Amino acid sequence: MSSEFALDPLEHVLQVLLANDNAAVQHLPTVLTSLSSPDYARSQHLRKFCTRVNALIHAKEPAPRWAGILIAEHAFRLNKDAVLDSAQAWVTAVLPLLSRKEPAALWKAAIALLDTVFVTTANLAEFQRQVTNPNASKFGLALLALADKGDEELQIVVFTSLARLVAVFPTLVRPLHAQASALSLRFLQGRYPSQQPSALVSAAAQLHSVLHLTGGKVGGANLWKKSVDDALLAANAHVAELRSTFEDGQRRDAASSDPTVAIPHALDALRGTVALICHLLRSPSSRPLPVPIGSIVQLCRRLLQSTAEESLENAFEKSRRAMEAAAAPELWRLGCDLLSQTGPSIGRHLSGYLSQLLPLLVAHLERPAPLAQKTPVLKAFICLAEHCYPPDEPILLSRATKSLLPHLARLIAPRAAPSTTAQDKGQGQGKKRKTYEGGELFNVGSDVVFSSVAEGDASLLVLECMQWLLRNPSLPAHLHSLTGRLVLSLSLELTGIDASRLSVDDSLHARLVRKVGELGVELSCGRATMGRAVGVVVQTTGGSGGHASRQLDLLLRPRVPPIPRSKATLDSDVLVASDKAQEQAVASFIGLGGPAQTRTQVNGGDEMIVDAPASTPPFEPRVAPMPMTKAAPAPPPTTSAVVTAVDLSAPKTTLPVKESNIAPVWGAAFDVVKGAVAPAKPEVAKVAATPRPAGNASDDDDDEEMPTINMQSDSDDE
Incomplete structure (x- = not known):
């Protein structure tokens, strides 16, 4: 059985999995998995399989029909050439189900099958002439009728299928333009008390953004421009209603409406309008379209400039002003979303408005808010960075x-260590909470x-x-x-x-x-530290490829001229002052570098660096034994010469240093000298002149007696 199943997978499907209607519903996941095999298209039982699927579609019960439609859609999507002959019969049997009262799951399966058949066979001229052309408009009418019958998920499926049908066959569904436009706009105009789901709003905006294709190459551009202008007018009207107490020109209609109804409804309508503008900017077109960049940027600025701190004297209710102030964060988000979609659509043409938009985004980045709430601002900031020229600001x-x-x-x-004294903190606050051993393992969220x-x-x-x-x-x-x-x-x-x-x-x-x-x-890259980043480059490549090869090639063979001489850069400065002081102290201790430096405080707290005296080994004089020869006559008595000498053996004097006053300062590259202190004077001693000691006992010249010099003799007379 296993070998036969491996040779012909459809035989096992027909004999066991699709033996009857109940088995088809029960084993539906297994059947779909079996069809994923690439060998089923070459099976000799393919015709029997198509006949069995057609029988399931015509079953009386909804469950077998639903299973048969799903099997047909899956088989056609995997290999349309194998079941193309049966597709016409499936379309004829499934299309009437959309006009009957059926379960929502059956409608979704039927829409998926028809959408797959019509869209994937657009390049087959004969199939399109026989099947698609007669049934595409009927399929569109059935979808428009289902938009008001089903739930939210069914409506999303309807809008998505209609958008694909209009984009692929704009000429066939041209008579449905007015109905489709009215249907999509109805879901984009807001709802109260509950707002429209975001997925449904996006699907409706996607449908409305492709309706201009029904106008052809000439009229499509005019329809698109008209849709954009209408959307911009509607968006400005909604913003004016949301800022009625903050703007002078919009006071007339504020008192005539209930703020508890008008503010939520206008905010929901603004969401739909902004979504429509974003989809219109992404919609396909066969010809270049004139984009009103100035109007879009003005709307973005108006949304981003909305604040809740403006003070304006007015006679409106405080409740309305409070609700409008609470809607300001949502206006910021919508402005950032619109800006993020405008950049990819117009590219570098947005650079002319960078000086107007960048200060607003920077101001929102500086707002004290959680990081998650700044996500739209960050996306808009990245959009400006990618699609605008670098600013010189x-x-x-x-x-x-x-x-x-x-x-x-x-x-x-x-990060603070987990507290282990939770019981001690609650001793004076009533009953202590019971703790368990190992309970800290479950407190990972903190x-x-x-x-x-x-x-x-x-x-x-x-x-x-x-x-x-x-x-x-x-x-x-x-x-x-x-x-x-x-x-x-x-x-x-x-x-x-x-x-x-x-x-x-x-x-x-x-x-x-x-x-x-x-x-x-x-x-x-391109800097002096490039040679020390080999490990980082190899770690970030993560595999082979063009990008990794380019990085390694750039690292090993940089295309820049060599630096003629080394020059200190700002990156080589030490940011912590204590690090540099410690290095100098170690160098002085081991005898390297220049004179040691000590820190002291002058003028009541200012730090400075003072060079200590150079370290010199002490001089210890040695007295040689007196010679045994007869001494010469003593010279005339003279006055003893008194000389001053520095006592090199005296201990070095250093200035006192207070360790508590030396603290690392983040961001300080150098120590600022705010005063000057004169070094301490060494001790001075007066000693009498003594005969010169012998330097080396083995030297014969040192043993000879010094001749006497007659200071009264005059050699010139001779």
Whole structure:
């Protein structure tokens, strides 16, 4: 049996799995798995299989019909050439089911089968002439009728199938343009009290964004432009209603509507309108379309400039103003979403508006808010970075960098150890909570760095933003250096953090390590530190390929001229003052380097560095024995010469140092000298002149007596 099943898989399916209607429903997953084999198309029982599927579609019970439709759709999607002859019969049998009262699951299966058959056979002219052309418009009418009958999932399936049908066969469904437009706009105009689901809004916007294709090559551009203009007008009207108490020109209609109904409804309608504009910017077209960039950017600015702190004297109710202020974060999100979709559509044409949009995004990055709430702002920031020319704004770049660094520094910030004195804290607060041995193993949520998946994904976006900022030559050098040091610290810190301690998503750790490695490689390329980054480059490649080969080739053979002389850079400075002092102390202790330096405090607290006296070994004079020869006559008595000599054997004097006053200062590369202190004077002693001691006993010249010099003689007289 196993060998026969391996040779002909459809024989086992027909004899066992599809023996009757109940077996077909019961063994449906097994049948679909068997059809995934590539050998079923060459089976000699293929015709019997198609006949059996057709019989299931014509069954009286809904369950066998549902199973037969799913089997037919799966078989046609895997190999349409094998079952193309039976597809016409399946379309004829399934299409009337959409007009009957059937279960929603049966309608979804029928829509999937018809959509697959019509779309995948668009390149077959004969099949399209015989099957698609007569039935495409009927299929579209049936879908429009089902949009009001089913639930949310069925409506999403209807909108998706209609959008594909319009995009592939715009001429066949041209009579349905008005009905489809009215249906899609009805789901985009908002709903109260509950808002429209986001998936349903996206499906309706996708359908409306392709309806301009029914106008042909000439009229399609006009229909698209009209749709965009209408959407922009509707969006501005909704924003005006949401900001009626904050804008002077929109006060007239605020008091005439109930804010508890008008504000949620306008906000939901604005979501649908922004989604429609985003889909219109992504819609296909056979010809270039005129995009109103200025109007779109103006709408983005209006959404991003919405604040809740503006003070405006008005006579409206406080409840309406409070509800409008509460809607401001949603307006920011919609503005960022619209900006993120505008960039890929118009490309570099957005660079002219960068000076208007970048300050708004930087201001939102500086807002004190959780990292997960800044995800739309980060996406919009990355969109501007990818589709605009680099801005020459050092101040804005510095502000953006300073606002992003704290989100990365939390990975290397010292984390407090788990508290073991929970019982001691609650002794004076009533009854103590009962604890169990090993209970700390279950409290993993308190030590996780990123408490949610969205927050972890936002950290990756922060790294992408930092990558773009570091590429900009207008970024100040000190921030570039500080960011590079932070990236180095992250690469060292992430290797010691467990994935479960980083986030609830275990894959975040690997993605962060890979992203930090790529950023570190990019920082080292083209610089003097490039030769020391071989390990990082090899680690980040992760395999073979063009990108990995390019990185290794760039590292081993850089296309830059050699540096003529070494020059100190900002990256070589020490950020912690205590590190440099410790190195100098060690060098002085082992006898290397220059004179040692000591720290002292002057003027009541200012630190300075004072060079201590050079270390010189003490001089110990030795007295040689007196010679035994007869001494010469003594010279005339003279006054004893008094000389001053430095007592080299005296101990060196050093200034007192207070260890408690030396503390590391983050960001200080050099010690600032604020005063000057004169070194201490050495001790001076007065000694009488003594005869010169013998330097070496073995030297014969030292034993001879010094001749007497007559100071009164005059050689010139001779």
